Amino acid sequence: xxxxxxxxxxxxxxxxxxxxxxxxxxxxxxxxxxxxxxxxxxxxxxxxxxxxxxxxxxxxxxxxxxxxxxxxxxxxxxxxxxxxxxxxxxxxxxxxxxxxxxxxxxxxxxxxxxxxxxxxxxxxxxxxxxxxxxxxxxxxxxxxxxxxxxxxxxxxxxxxxxxxxxxxxxxxxxxxxxxxxxxxxxxxxxxxxxxxxxxxxxxxxxxxxxxxxxxxxxxxxxxxxxxxxxxxxxxxxxxxxxxxxxxxxxxxxxxxxxxxxxxxxxxxxxxxxxxxxxxxxxxxxxxxxxxxxxxxxxxxxxxxxxxxxxxxxxxxxxxxxxxxxxxxxxxxxxxxxxxx
Amino acid sequence: xxxxxxxxxxxxxxxxxxxxxxxxxxxxxxxxxxxxxxxxxxxxxxxxxxxxxxxxxxxxxxxxxxxxxxxxxxxxxxxxxxxxxxxxxxxxxxxxxxxxxxxxxxxxxxxxxxxxxxxxxxxxxxxxxxxxxxxxxxxxxxxxxxxxxxxxxxxxxxxxxxxxxxxxxxxxxxxxxxxxxxxxxxxxxxxxxxxxxxxxxxxxxxxxxxxxxxxxxxxxxxxxxxxxxxxxxxxxxxxxxxxxxxxxxxxxxxxxxxxxxxxxxxxxxxxxxxxxxxxxxxxxxxxxxxxxxxxxxxxxxxxxxxxxxxxxxxxxxxxxxxxxxxxxxxxxxxxxxxxxxxxxxxxxxxxxxxxxxxxxxxxxxxxxxxxxxxxxxxxxxxxxxxxxxxxxxxxxxxxxxxxxxxxxxxxxxxxxxxxxxxxxxxxxxxxxxxxxxxxxxxxxxxxxxxxxxxxxxxxxxxxxxxxxx
Numbered sequence: 001x002x003x004x005x006x007x008x009x010x011x012x013x014x015x016x017x018x019x020x021x022x023x024x025x026x027x028x029x030x031x032x033x034x035x036x037x038x039x040x041x042x043x044x045x046x047x048x049x050x051x052x053x054x055x056x057x058x059x060x061x062x063x064x065x066x067x068x069x070x071x072x073x074x075x076x077x078x079x080x081x082x083x084x085x086x087x088x089x090x091x092x093x094x095x096x097x098x099x100x101x102x103x104x105x106x107x108x109x110x111x112x113x114x115x116x117x118x119x120x121x122x123x124x125x126x127x128x129x130x131x132x133x134x135x136x137x138x139x140x141x142x143x144x145x146x147x148x149x150x151x152x153x154x155x156x157x158x159x160x161x162x163x164x165x166x167x168x169x170x171x172x173x174x175x176x177x178x179x180x181x182x183x184x185x186x187x188x189x190x191x192x193x194x195x196x197x198x199x200x201x202x203x204x205x206x207x208x209x210x211x212x213x214x215x216x217x218x219x220x221x222x223x224x225x226x227x228x229x230x231x232x233x234x235x236x237x238x239x240x241x242x243x244x245x246x247x248x249x250x251x252x253x254x255x256x257x258x259x260x261x262x263x264x265x266x267x268x269x270x271x272x273x274x275x276x277x278x279x280x281x282x283x284x285x286x287x288x289x290x291x292x293x294x295x296x297x298x299x300x301x302x303x304x305x306x307x308x309x310x311x312x313x314x315x316x317x318x319x320x321x322x323x324x325x326x327x328x329x330x331x332x333x334x335x336x337x338x339x340x
Numbered sequence: 341x342x343x344x345x346x347x348x349x350x351x352x353x354x355x356x357x358x359x360x361x362x363x364x365x366x367x368x369x370x371x372x373x374x375x376x377x378x379x380x381x382x383x384x385x386x387x388x389x390x391x392x393x394x395x396x397x398x399x400x401x402x403x404x405x406x407x408x409x410x411x412x413x414x415x416x417x418x419x420x421x422x423x424x425x426x427x428x429x430x431x432x433x434x435x436x437x438x439x440x441x442x443x444x445x446x447x448x449x450x451x452x453x454x455x456x457x458x459x460x461x462x463x464x465x466x467x468x469x470x471x472x473x474x475x476x477x478x479x480x481x482x483x484x485x486x487x488x489x490x491x492x493x494x495x496x497x498x499x500x501x502x503x504x505x506x507x508x509x510x511x512x513x514x515x516x517x518x519x520x521x522x523x524x525x526x527x528x529x530x531x532x533x534x535x536x537x538x539x540x541x542x543x544x545x546x547x548x549x550x551x552x553x554x555x556x557x558x559x560x561x562x563x564x565x566x567x568x569x570x571x572x573x574x575x576x577x578x579x580x581x582x583x584x585x586x587x588x589x590x591x592x593x594x595x596x597x598x599x600x601x602x603x604x605x606x607x608x609x610x611x612x613x614x615x616x617x618x619x620x621x622x623x624x625x626x627x628x629x630x631x632x633x634x635x636x637x638x639x640x641x642x643x644x645x646x647x648x649x650x651x652x653x654x655x656x657x658x659x660x661x662x663x664x665x666x667x668x669x670x671x672x673x674x675x676x677x678x679x680x681x682x683x684x685x686x687x688x689x690x691x692x693x694x695x696x697x698x699x700x701x702x703x704x705x706x707x708x709x710x711x712x713x714x715x716x717x718x719x720x721x722x723x724x725x726x727x728x729x730x731x732x733x734x735x736x737x738x739x740x741x742x743x744x745x746x747x748x749x750x751x752x753x754x755x756x757x758x759x760x761x762x763x764x765x766x767x768x769x770x771x772x773x774x775x776x777x778x779x780x781x782x783x784x785x786x787x788x789x790x791x792x793x794x795x796x797x798x799x800x801x802x803x804x805x806x807x808x809x
Contacts, residue, residue, distance in 0.1 A: 027551055027555055028595060050558065052555070053555035053556070053558040053559050054555075056551055056552055056555035057552060057556050058547075058548070058552060059545070060545075060559075061544060061545045061563060062543060062544055062545075063543055064494075064506065064539045064540070064542040067503075073502075088504060095500075230583060237499075237548075241548060279622075280463065283464045284580070284620075286464065287498065289464070289465065314465060315464060317470070317505055318504045318505040
């Protein structure tokens with residue numbers, strides 16, 4: 001943003017240019033400081049600040065009724081009506097959703113399913129675009145993705161089969177590998193915005209967030225780790241808001257030894273003795289937090305059987321705390337109708 | 341209007357030299373350089389600078405063209421001084437913004453005060469955004485129901501303001517108020533109090549980083565002047581854009597202090613309640629880690645009242661840990677699909693209510709028969725003993741008329757009982773729906789006076805009580 005674009009008296013602009021201040025830097029100074037630096041009078045300084053503020057703000061306060069257009073009230077369906085009901089429509093289009101759980105709980109399965117459901121048109125709960133899957137741990141499970149694609153007509157009975165066969169699912173899932181933090185940051189700040197800007201994708205999945213942050217740092221380096229984590233999370237938020245894209249982050253869990261802190265409720269029934277990894281710093285950045293567990297026993301459907309899972313809402317601004325049972329089948333993750 | 345040189349505050353020698361040189365009005369000197377004035381009038385450099393300062397001082401006092409109109413409230417001179425008695429009267433006539441959690445409102449003396457800054461801290465998921473949304477809807481409750489009938493500005497930095505949730509909360513409040521309608525004024529008010537009007541009175545701004553937040557706060561005083569009905573400003577959350585890594589922490593502290601000063605100035609000059617949400621961070625002290633509100637120690641001095649929301653087992657607790665006017669207290673709350681509410685507690689059996697209230701209830705009955713606007717007049721009636729129970733906080737009366745459910749929850753609170761008995765009487769005359777009818781079951785001797793409708797409601801007792809909560 002240049003000073004010439006603002007409507008200011010030339011005298012004020014030249015004074016500001018003399019102190020080499022950018023428009024954003026001017027707002028970070030207090031009025032007396034600015035007066036001293038620029039040598040302008042008090043009223044001139046006020047004018048300067050007002051012009052800079054008007055240039056930096058996105059829009060004036062709008063009635064919430066009208067901001068329905070601004071804020072995307074779209075939801076991305078996860079592919080199963082029972083789980084969508086738990087999420088009141090699906091993943092919110094602007095904001096970071098976190099899905100954590102132990103290994104084998106089914107997080108990657110659900111993420112793959114969401115990568116496919118985003119490709120449907122909006123009337124079927126999708127966003128009519130592809131997905132980018134950033135994998136940090138293992139190699140991407142390509143065969144499982146193909147199996148899910150083959151099972152889409154079985155999973156999505158609400159969509160006409162002609163539409164399903166006309167969509168080329170695997171073409172629109174972009175896979176990125178990030179082996180260390182530097183390449184992860186580069187991926188999120190350079191390559192993914194390119195895909196988003198072209199409208200090719202409207203879902204970003206990071207599997208998993210914890211892996212690189214936990215492995216690259218020693219326990220004593222937590223300050224540096226937090227700094228990197230916050231930079232990464234700021235990049236994700238920027239992408240989510242700029243392109244109105246849901247971001248799904250998969251997280252690992254860590255053991256909880258004493259639930260004496262007041263962070264989470266400790267219920268006597270089904271007490272989780274695990275908590276999402278990366279601590280409070282990451283928890284403050286997340287808008288919707290979901291957890292997935294693997295339970296004992298089996299459930300069966302037709303000729304398939306699966307260990308029952310549970311998908312739980314830990315916190316979200318618009319969701320009640322609650323959970324649904326789910327099973328992982330050949331065609332994907334489906335919610336179970338009976339309460340588990 | 342031109343200001344004459346002879347009337348401004350310069351030394352007489354300088355003034356005579358300027359008039360001799362042909363200058364009569366200050367406006368003629370504007371825009372001249374000091375050297376020019378020296379040459380023309382034969383004054384020294386120092387005196388020429390003084391003259392120019394006087395020119396500028398005169399111009400800005402009148403909001404002259406060189407200064408522009410953007411001086412705002414800063415150049416309007418100091419406000420008139422008030423005595424403490426005047427301040428007390430102002431405070432008492434000022435209503436607070438109630439949340440629907442009666443225990444929290446009771447510990448805060450009616451609710452969140454208007455004109456002060458309140459901070460809500462808590463770990464993620466404890467309900468800070470829920471409380472903010474609840475307050476944003478509660479401030480719009482019409483005045484005849486005990487609310488403020490005001491508008492609200494929400495500054496959202498996290499993106500957690502979701503319309504779905506606001507619609508839930510707004511719908512629950514509208515439903516609650518429509519059940520409390522008793523007279524014509526309230527009926528009229530309800531026609532303009534619906535979910536759509538609630539949403540149109542919430543002004544939403546999204547800020548994506550701290551510079552946008554500072555820009556927005558700089559322009560807010562003008563917005564508040566254009567919208568004099570605004571009574572609440574919510575910033576959710578102020579910590580989020582400032583948690584990024586700053587190269588020097590001192591810059592962050594400086595920005596936050598400036599922000600705090602702006603908020604306090606706006607709160608007092610525009611009579612707006614400020615509600616800010618903060619996050620938690622861990623602080624290492626010795627070998628132990630502690631959970632403390634984020635943004636540092638100096639930020640802690642900015643808000644007037646600080647609330648901490650936390651979990652204790654499966655319970656949600658709200659603690660007041662900084663307030664100049666209320667003792668630190670911890671209350672329980674819950675978050676339902678309707679919003680921020682009292683936790684489910686076992687009610688005190690109604691028979692425990694003291695008998696003295698029968699006298700007052702008779703007075704209440706008479707008033708309601710006579711007055712046109714039934715509930716308010718009975719609150720302010722000549723039943724002196726009731727007033728003495730209630731202290732001068734007029735707003736509490738107003739609040740209770742709106743949140744009938746709270747009355748039923750707090751059978752122990754002495755002053756509220758007297759309002760309930762009056763309310764119970766009125767309902768027997770009007771057979772309105774909902775909460776108040778269930779209160780009549782409390783005073784057994786009054787049942788005999790009531791119509792058949794009253795008898796029916798007397799049987800509802802505990803079940804009715806629970807409905808409201």
